[in-house]
Amino acid sequence: MTQIDCYHDQPDRLQQALRLALLAWQRRKPITFYIPDAKRAETFDKVLWSNDPQSFVPHCHASSAEAEHTLILITDNPDTVQQDELLVNLGDSVPPGFARFQRLFEIVSQNDADKAAARERMAFYKDRGYPITYRKSN
Numbered sequence: 055m056t057q058i059d060c061y062h063d064q065p066d067r068l069q070q071a072l073r074l075a076l077l078a079w080q081r082r083k084p085i086t087f088y089i090p091d092a093k094r095a096e097t098f099d100k101v102l103w104s105n106d107p108q109s110f111v112p113h114c115h116a117s118s119a120e121a122e123h124t125l126i127l128i129t130d131n132p133d134t135v136q137q138d139e140l141l142v143n144l145g146d147s148v149p150p151g152f153a154r155f156q157r158l159f160e161i162v163s164q165n166d167a168d169k170a171a172a173r174e175r176m177a178f179y180k181d182r183g184y185p186i187t188y189r190k191s192n
Contacts, residue, residue, distance in 0.1 A: 084137035
């Protein structure tokens with residue numbers, strides 16, 4: 055069963071997502087970022103590229119030819135990704151196909167609308183018996 059890790063009360067969802075990407079990259083773990091909104095996906099792509107000029111974070115869109123050999127993927131459809139280890143939800147609803155992943159990371163900002171959407175997602179997971187761990191990091 056998928057373990058849900060909820061990072062709540064985050065000042066910036068994309069910066070927390072960057073931290074998860076860096077951690078996965080350092081550990082050589084595949085990680086997929088579910089971002090259904092094209093503009094948000096483009097912004098996150100830029101965050102990954104501009105992180106630190108001295109540390110390259112290799113990533114690509116799941117539809118890219120390089121996806122098969124890339125640990126960090128961005129997608130609007132997790133069902134198209136082969137890896138099933140780590141999924142990060144940067145959307146506003148429950149990601150499709152999340153249950154096939156070992157872990158799902160939910161990142162919730164301090165924004166009221168984001169909190170409300172996250173409460174609905176957490177209720178969905180809880181009602182279905184998924185184990186949820188709440189984390190607050192800075």
